[in-house]
Amino acid sequence: MTTLDAKVPEGPIQDKWTNHRFDINLVNPANKRKYEIIIIGTGLAGASAAASLGELGYKVKVFTYHDSPRRAHSIAAQGGINAAKNYTNDGDSIFRLFYDTVKGGDYRSREANVYRLAEVSNEIIDQCTAQGVPFAREYGGLLDNRSFGGAQVSRTFYARGQTGQQLLLGAYQALARQISLGNVTLYNRSEMLDVVMDEGRAVGVVVRDMVNGEVTSHSAHAVVLGTGGYSNVFFLSTNAMACNTTAIWRAHRKGALFSNPCFTQIHPTCIPVHDESQSKLTLMSESLRNDGRIWVPEDADDPRPANDIPEAERDYYLERKYPAFGNLVPRDVASRAAMRMIDENRGVGPLKNGVYLDFADAIDRLGKDVIEARYGNLFEMYERITDEDPYDVPMRIYPAPHYTMGGLWVDYNLMTNVPGLYAIGEANFSDHGANRLGASALMQGLADGYFVLPYTIADYLADWLNTTPVSTDSEVFKKAEQDVNDRNEKLLSINGTRTVDSFHRELGHIMIEHCGLARSRPGLEKALAEIPVLREEFWKNVRVPGTADSYNSELAKAVRVADFFELAELMCRDALEREESCGGHFRLEHQTEDGEAKRDDVGQAHSSSWEWNGYTTPHTHIKEPLEFEYVELAQRSYK
Amino acid sequence: MDLTLKVWRQDGPNQSGEFREYRANGISPDSSFLEMLDVVNERLVESGDVPIEFDHDCREGICGMCGVMINGHPHGDQKGTATCQLHMRKFSDGDRIVIEPWRATGLPVIRDLVVDRAPFDRIIEAGGYISVNTGGSPDANLIPIPKDAAEASMDAASCIGCAACVAACPNSAAQLFTSAKLAHLNLLPQGQPERYQRTLAMVETMEEFFGSCTNHGECEEACPKSISIDNIALMNRDYLVAKFKDRRKAGQA
Numbered sequence: 001m002t003t004l005d006a007k008v009p010e011g012p013i014q015d016k017w018t019n020h021r022f023d024i025n026l027v028n029p030a031n032k033r034k035y036e037i038i039i040i041g042t043g044l045a046g047a048s049a050a051a052s053l054g055e056l057g058y059k060v061k062v063f064t065y066h067d068s069p070r071r072a073h074s075i076a077a078q079g080g081i082n083a084a085k086n087y088t089n090d091g092d093s094i095f096r097l098f099y100d101t102v103k104g105g106d107y108r109s110r111e112a113n114v115y116r117l118a119e120v121s122n123e124i125i126d127q128c129t130a131q132g133v134p135f136a137r138e139y140g141g142l143l144d145n146r147s148f149g150g151a152q153v154s155r156t157f158y159a160r161g162q163t164g165q166q167l168l169l170g171a172y173q174a175l176a177r178q179i180s181l182g183n184v185t186l187y188n189r190s191e192m193l194d195v196v197m198d199e200g201r202a203v204g205v206v207v208r209d210m211v212n213g214e215v216t217s218h219s220a221h222a223v224v225l226g227t228g229g230y231s232n233v234f235f236l237s238t239n240a241m242a243c244n245t246t247a248i249w250r251a252h253r254k255g256a257l258f259s260n261p262c263f264t265q266i267h268p269t270c271i272p273v274h275d276e277s278q279s280k281l282t283l284m285s286e287s288l289r290n291d292g293r294i295w296v297p298e299d300a301d302d303p304r305p306a307n308d309i310p311e312a313e314r315d316y317y318l319e320r321k322y323p324a325f326g327n328l329v330p331r332d333v334a335s336r337a338a339m340r341m342i343d344e345n346r347g348v349g350p351l352k353n354g355v356y357l358d359f360a361d362a363i364d365r366l367g368k369d370v371i372e373a374r375y376g377n378l379f380e381m382y383e384r385i386t387d388e389d390p391y392d393v394p395m396r397i398y399p400a401p402h403y404t405m406g407g408l409w410v411d412y413n414l415m416t417n418v419p420g421l422y423a424i425g426e427a428n429f430s431d432h433g434a435n436r437l438g439a440s441a442l443m444q445g446l447a448d449g450y451f452v453l454p455y456t457i458a459d460y461l462a463d464w465l466n467t468t469p470v471s472t473d474s475e476v477f478k479k480a481e482q483d484v485n486d487r488n489e490k491l492l493s494i495n496g497t498r499t500v501d502s503f504h505r506e507l508g509h510i511m512i513e514h515c516g517l518a519r520s521r522p523g524l525e526k527a528l529a530e531i532p533v534l535r536e537e538f539w540k541n542v543r544v545p546g547t548a549d550s551y552n553s554e555l556a557k558a559v560r561v562a563d564f565f566e567l568a569e570l571m572c573r574d575a576l577e578r579e580e581s582c583g584g585h586f587r588l589e590h591q592t593e594d595g596e597a598k599r600d601d602v603g604q605a606h607s608s609s610w611e612w613n614g615y616t617t618p619h620t621h622i623k624e625p626l627e628f629e630y631v632e633l634a635q636r637s638y639k
Numbered sequence: 640m641d642l643t644l645k646v647w648r649q650d651g652p653n654q655s656g657e658f659r660e661y662r663a664n665g666i667s668p669d670s671s672f673l674e675m676l677d678v679v680n681e682r683l684v685e686s687g688d689v690p691i692e693f694d695h696d697c698r699e700g701i702c703g704m705c706g707v708m709i710n711g712h713p714h715g716d717q718k719g720t721a722t723c724q725l726h727m728r729k730f731s732d733g734d735r736i737v738i739e740p741w742r743a744t745g746l747p748v749i750r751d752l753v754v755d756r757a758p759f760d761r762i763i764e765a766g767g768y769i770s771v772n773t774g775g776s777p778d779a780n781l782i783p784i785p786k787d788a789a790e791a792s793m794d795a796a797s798c799i800g801c802a803a804c805v806a807a808c809p810n811s812a813a814q815l816f817t818s819a820k821l822a823h824l825n826l827l828p829q830g831q832p833e834r835y836q837r838t839l840a841m842v843e844t845m846e847e848f849f850g851s852c853t854n855h856g857e858c859e860e861a862c863p864k865s866i867s868i869d870n871i872a873l874m875n876r877d878y879l880v881a882k883f884k885d886r887r888k889a890g891q892a
Contacts, residue, residue, distance in 0.1 A: 052773040067694065068760050070800055071702045087780065123774070130776035132769045132829050134793040141783025159793060165701055166796060173768035180764040188757065211749055240696040274669040279677055280698050381700065384724045385671075450773045499684045501677070545689050550651070551750040553692055554684065 002257060002611055004624050007411040008112040013630050014094075017116045020412070021455055025462035032057035035461050036220040036469055038205055040192045040247050042069030044164070044442060045425025046226030047171035048449030054178030056454060061218055062175070062184055063207055065191040065242060065556075070172045073228060073240040074445060077164025078285035078378065079148065080156035081128075081442040083121040088145050092153040094118045101440060102631045104150040104330050105405070105433020106583035106599065108260070108607065111630055112412060113430050120451040121443050125157055127450055131170040135159050146374075147290055148438035150330035150638075156439045161285055161378045167442055171449070191556060193484045195223060195251045195421065196476050202254075202421035203470040206480045208488075210556060213549040215484050217477040219469035221461055222420045224453065225251060226445075229404035229426040231264065233564045233571065234516070235508025237401035238270055238283040244560035245567050248408050248427050256416040257609040257622065259429035260406035261567065262575035265436055265584045266517050267402030268334035271385055271395075272354040281400040282385055284357070284378055286438040289327045291362035291371065292395070294318050294334070296355050300345040306356055306394045317341060325638040332435045332584045332597070333638060335399035339517050340595070342398070354396035363391065399517060403441060405432040405584065406574075409609045409624075413456035414448060420460060424448035429607065434583025488548045491558045496541030500557045503538045507531070507561070507568055515572050520588040524576045528569065535565040570610055570619060577621060580604040592635075601633050640666045640727060643735040644679065646691055649748050652755075656748065658737075661691075668728040672715065673698060673705060675727055692751040700724040700863060703799030706806070707752045708739040713803035713861040721801065721863035741802055743811035745848040756802050758848035759816060765844035766837035767820045769829050782828050795822035797864045807861035810850035815858035817845045818874035819866045825877060835881035842878050 009020040027035065035058050039050045042064040050062040066072065086092040097118040102109060125143070129135065135157050136144040145154040159166040178184040187207065194206040196217065204219035227247035231237035252258045269284045295314045302309065317337055319326045329337075338355050341347060348354050363371055368391060372379070379390045386396070408416050408423035410430055415422050425445040432440065470476065514520075514527035538561070546552040581590040581597035582604070590598045606623040613620060642663040649656025661683075666675050673695050680690035696704040700721040707722055709715035715725045730736065738752065746754040796819070804815035821838055824830035830837070852871060859868045 048773075055772045066696065066702075066704065067756055068800065071696055071704050073697060073702070076697045076699050076701050085779070123776075125779045126776040127771075127773060129779035130769065130771045130829055132792075132824050132827050134789050134796050134823065134827065135779075136793075137784055137786045137789045139786050141785055142780045159796075162701065162797065165799075166793075169796065173763060174771075174773075176760065176764040177768045177770060179760075186760070188760075240702060241698060242696050275667050277667055277670050277674050277678055279671070279674050282699055380719075381724065384700075384720060384726065387726070387728060454773065497685070499681050501681055543684055545684055545687075551692055551753065554690060 001620050002417050002622060004409065004417065004609065004622060005411065006110060006624060007413060008110070009412065013112060013115045016112050017119055024456065024459035027458045027461055029057060031465060033059060034466065035059065036061070037222050037224065037457070038218055038220040039063070039224045039226060040205065041072065041226035041228065042066070042172070042175065043072035043074035043226060043228055043425060044168055044171055044445030045427070045449045047072070047168065047175045048446050049224060049226060049424055049453050050184050051171060051174035051178050052450050052454040053457070054181070054183035057183070060178070060184040061187065061220065063187045063190045063192055065189060065210060067188055069175055069186065070169060072168060073243055074168045074442070075165045076240065077442055078161045078283065079287035080146065080158035080163045080439040081124065081167060082148065082155050082439040083125045083157060083443065084118055084155060085122055085125060087143060088154045090153045092155050096153065097121060097155065099631055100151050101431065101437060102433065103636060104437035105435050106597070106636060107433065107601070107605070107628065107631070107633050108263070108582055108626065109431055109433030110626060111628060116452065117431050117444055117447050120447045123451055124443060124446045128167055128170050131174060133159065133166045133170045146287055147328060149286055149289065149328045149334070150437040158287065161287070161375055164442060167446065171446070192247050193250065193559065194480045195254045196480045197254050197418070198470050198476045201419040204472065204477065206477070206484050208484065211551055213547070213552065215481050217472035217481055219472050219477070221464050221469055222422065222457060224422040224424060225408070225427050226424045226449065227427050229407065230567060231401040231404055233507070233568050234401040234511050235505050236273065236278060236281050236512070238267060238281050241280060244563070246560050246563045248423065249563040249567055251408060251416070251418070251421060253612050254418065255612070256418045256421055257409040257611055258406070258570060259409040259607050259609040260574065261571040261610070262515065262578060262585050263405035263434050263583060264401060265331055265403040265405060266335045266399040268331055268338055268399050269357060269397045270400035270402070271382065272349055272351065272398040282381065283400070283402060284382060284395060284397060286331065288357060288375060288378065291374070292327065292357040292359050293361060294327050294355055294357055296341045296346040296348060306348065306358070322638045329638045330435060330437060335517060336586060338399055349396045354398045356394035357397045358394035359390060360394070401512070401516070403436055405429065405434060405436055409607070413459060414453055415456070415460060422453060422457065424453055434585055485548070487559065488555060491542065491544045491555060491562070492548060494540065494542050494544065496543050498541050498543060500542060500544065500554060500561050503534065503542060504561045504564070506534055507564060510534070511568055511571070515575055518586050518588055519575050521576065524572045527572045531565060531569050531572070538562065538565060573619070574608055574610065578604060578608060599635070640668055640730065640732045642666060642730065642733070645735065645737045647739045648691070648751055650750065652747050652749060666727055670727045671698065671723055672709070672725040672727065673723050692753050694753050695723060698723040701799060703801040706741065706801040706803050708741065708806060710737050713741070713806045714863050719863060719865045721799070741806035743805045743849070745811055745813070746802055746805060756800070759800050759802065761848070762813070762817055762841055762844050763820065766833065766840035767824070769824060770833060784828060788826055792823050792826040795819045795826070795866065795870050798866050799864055801863060803861045803863060804858035805849060807857040808850070809855055809857065810853060812852045813845050813849040814852040814871045814874065815862060815866055815868065817841050818870035821874045821877065822870040825873070835877065835884055838874065838877040839881045842874070
């Protein structure tokens, strides 16, 4: 069994990162060009890491399955990015951002990593501004901030409702500059299908060119995965259609531990499902909760349109239950509250599957112009999808899978337990514990890519000076290529009767019902019985048309869904083992008298990691105890 | 809704293509255009056929991955809307819909409705950035930026790089895309040091792949993000200035 060493530096928390940077190995500037690094994914984490490592002088190869690095799903992040600048003079500090993030994560993250995240947050804003990211500004020309859930200070920087787009374009442009300088080589429309190991360390990857189907190997001194999260295991989520778990799952199968897979975030403000043909869910930014008020009718099954329901017959349930934070409670709390309203048959909309998010008061108070300036693009998006104008009638929203806090286990250096293999951004499990606060994903992606990995990777690389990467002609690469080709051929040869999507949709139904907003032992056991049956049927009865040597998006999808089946099982097992409720993980067996999550800080204060033992042998469960020296463990209260 | 689709099918960049007709029956008016194609594709797979390939990803109108010609209009004829945000309620029962890939020499077809937009990356690589390395940036509030300038920059920066502007242009010109990036950076104080060099490099790279602008204005009409052709005027001005200016002294202008 693997033993875990998080390599957290000694010393007071505020000195750890500074001391660590002094203590770890460096690679001198003239030697950096002797190292090759592979980066998979070009979202905020991948693109910022590739650009920064290129600037330092490393030889970088970067891979994306999109046609351009700029398409990565970070681009869809709307609301903003947190930083402890305290520009608003409301009492923010690095320690407060650290404290809020640990608390928001329901005390299931590693203190030292979170503190470092808060520490570098300010540099991110400086860096992005210098790159030309057009953050929102006040009339005096200085940067504007807004509030997000789980915080009582305004620390969120934003660019309209398109913050992720602008930050990603900043990172993409920095990357483009390194590509033009020849420091980084870009492989677009290329999907990583395996990590290659030699003598217990990561030495390269196998990649499929999605245009001509060619499967090739690439070797390097280190491999970095910035491949995002796995919310698409639920089929319907706010993730882009192509988001998948394959890169991290393949790494997991090669020895990297997968941590806290059951920690998934269901975002409270998404547009409700309309019917079975729906392909994905659309997020309405959490920032809308700054000005929108959430309510449902007092009475169950109220048939009246929203604007006909008088004020006295509306239940602003978040303001009622959580007066201190009101509509800005953290996402997990808001989602569960919405779920309860719908369970009480107080849901709204044609399918009774939503709650109202109402801007009438804000429009009266601030005027339509101000609301339009803040949220115009979101209102327009809502109107396109629902055919309703949120300036006149309240939005309807419902929780949807959005982000996954779980991911590959990493140490303080962001290296997995596999030497030479790193995981950054949403792909790792590092900073958000059991629940991520709004506007913290962008912060973490860029922190990892710009300001953490470029330092920590040198500590590993220094030991490999003047070595050449393992040849791609070697046995380990040929074997991995063969496995990838065999898998593709196998999927194409089944020629059954059901489409990939039909399996994915069914898997999603199982997962959202039993491993979604609320989980229970009987439900999880039912899911654990159903998933293997469905997976077996998939491998006997899926139909994947076309060939492996051409553009074939059905084949790409089939490979991803096959991996989702294996991950889904592990998520349910992890959820079963975690006998407590914390953050996004809510076990019906573990709740307080008033229905809030009930943590078990004695028995469950650990991260839960899983080691792959082969297709037919169950995973080994490994726990990393979490110690809290600086934040006092307390029942989270947003009342 | 019952629809008839006339769809361009082409196996690869070097093969010839053709239109084929498909029935799309029982489509929900609340579906998006791409969800309608999903339904058609699932039926094609079930019947043993090869599905229609099209690019798409976020389905929120922000990644810029999707985009097809719908009845001759890039992204369809609803203004300011990407293909993924177009909903079937904008069509009528019984409609016949013609679906084609972007048609431009600079954007060759990869398969069916999928085109190669790599030239857009080449244009950005030529200078669509501000040359600052990670680290060492001054405090973000050191340089105040007038709100109006930041807003104008943001308007231009909203471009999603979908290439509808090229597809709409009779000359297959990429002026709107290129000028949007130039305006985003050239309107900001941080973009000034490289302003004229950036303009020259990006314009010249653009011209390697795409046609010339003759002020039709079709690009602005087609743009799903309603990017203004005023940006093209700014680009032309900067290009002219760059051609005359001694760049060593540009910072003193």
